[in-house]
Amino acid sequence: MDLLTTELNTRLHNTRASTLWLVDENIQLDTAANPTVHVVGNRLDVIERLQQHGWQAAFSDFDLSGLAAGGFDQILYRVSKEKPVVHYLISEAQRLLRPDGQLVLLGDKGEGIRTYAKKAAECLGGSRQEQKLGKESWCAEITRGLTGGSCPEHQCYPELRPACEDTRHTYWSKPGLFGWNKIDRGSALLIEHLPNMLDTTLPLSGSVLDLGCGFGYLALNVAGGATRLVCSDNNAAALRACRHNLDQAGLTQAEVLAANAGDRLTPGFDTIVCNPPFHSGFSVDGDLTDRFLAASQRLLAVNGSACFVVNQHIPLERKAAGLFADIHTCLDSGQFKLVRLRQPINLQSQGYS
Ligand SMILES: C[S@@+](CC[C@H](N)C(=O)[O-])C[C@H]1O[C@@H](n2cnc3c(N)ncnc32)[C@H](O)[C@@H]1O
Incomplete structure (x- = not known):
């Protein structure tokens, strides 16, 4: 366990004050639930795991509007990867902390923790104390003054x-979700070659799943004629953006569902499109690809096709062996691979359709 996690767990365990814990994707949980702590987080899998351990945890795109001004003695936050999220949560701390309350920021130097601590002290109009936890890691305690100052943009x-x-299309999006203000080049490549991969034309017919939908780029480009369209993601910001884009495109019947790697979805999709994640927080997470492949195997109809785009270095074909009987690399651009998966093995042997 890293030093930041140890420090966070100690504080979560010991606090008796009214505490708000803001969680992104980058936490490891190793402490029993503390009833004085209220948790808000934007990743469904993290929030569900906390709830299973007895924590009082809510899933939203850090919508803190329902929480009373000055209602907390303490806010704990291990800083996120994206600057706008961190700045936003520092500004919210100004509203949510009582005077003399404390914002505790944890992070590594390379993540900008020391700059965030300075900005937070200015915003909260109070004092700041920093503690070095190890070579790289810091914990900053910022006390809220009687009057706040200017908060970071x-x-x-x-x-x-x-x-x-x-x-x-024009794609609506926001900070807080993957590559929020650009079209992913891998996803664009998948859309360009999808008709060849499936030997058909767009839009697709039948039932379609966009697994890990982000703001809905793949769904919007394949699914105008689908009998059923489902988009799912674990990120609350992505789900909001995707719903908005589908509605704007007149796809109001499409379902946008929160799920952890498709775990809440029922099988039977004719087509699955997927640009799977391989980053979790600050680190690369190879297991995510495996989980998205396993979900596709479970969710695909016997005669369906799952079309993946991945970075060239990801051994998707090897990982998919044993899950699908038909694995075809349709394109290798040198940077991305487009892989079509058919005949999910378990479903076949169990005779499902
Ligand atoms: C590479 S992005 C692709 C986004 C979008 N489909 C596109 O093509 O632009 C991967 C997506 O997977 C989502 N994701 C990451 N971990 C997930 C998980 N455990 N369950 C569901 N979705 C996840 C991310 O939030 C992100 O939207």
Whole structure:
């Protein structure tokens, strides 16, 4: 366990004050639930895990509007990867902490923790104490003054806005989700080659699943004619953006579902499109690819096709062996691979359709 996690767990365990714990994707849980702590987080898998351990935890895109001003003695936050999220949560701390309350920020030097601590002290109008936990890691305690100061710019974090476009759509998005203001080049490549991969034309017919949908780029480009369209992600910001984009495109019947690697979905999709994640927080997580492959195997109809785009270095074909009987690399661009998976093995042997 790293030093930041140890420090966070100690504080979570010991606190008797009214505490808000803000969690992103980058936490490891190793402490029993503390009833004085209220948790808010934007990743479904993290929140569900905390709830299973007895924590009072809510899943949202850090929507703290329902929490009373000045209602907390303490806020604990291990800083997120994206600057606008951190800036937004520092600004919210100004509203949510009582005078003399404390914002405790934890992070590594390379993540900008010391700069965040300075900005937070200015915003909260109070004093700051920093403790070095190890070579790289820091814990900063910022006390809220009677009057707050100016808070760091968070680019209107909660609001969706037009973020990027192509000839077909304008995509609305927001900070807090993967590559929020650009079209992913791998995903664009998948859309370009999908008709060849499936030997058909777009839009697709039948039932379609966009697994790990982000703001809905793949869904919007494949699914105008689908009998059923499901988009799912574990990130609350992504789900909001995706719902908005589908509605704007008239796809109001499409379902947008919160799920951890598709775990809540029922099988039977004719087509699955997927650009799987391989980062979790600050680190690379190879297991995520395996989990997305296993979900596709479970969710695909016997005669369906799952079309993946991955970075060239990911051994998707090897990972998919044993899960699918038909694995075909349709394109290797040198940077991305497009892989079509058919005949999910378990479903076949069990005779499901
Ligand atoms: C590489 S992005 C692809 C986004 C979008 N499909 C596109 O093509 O632009 C991967 C997506 O997987 C989502 N994701 C990461 N971990 C997940 C998990 N455990 N369960 C569901 N979705 C997850 C991320 O939030 C992100 O939206």
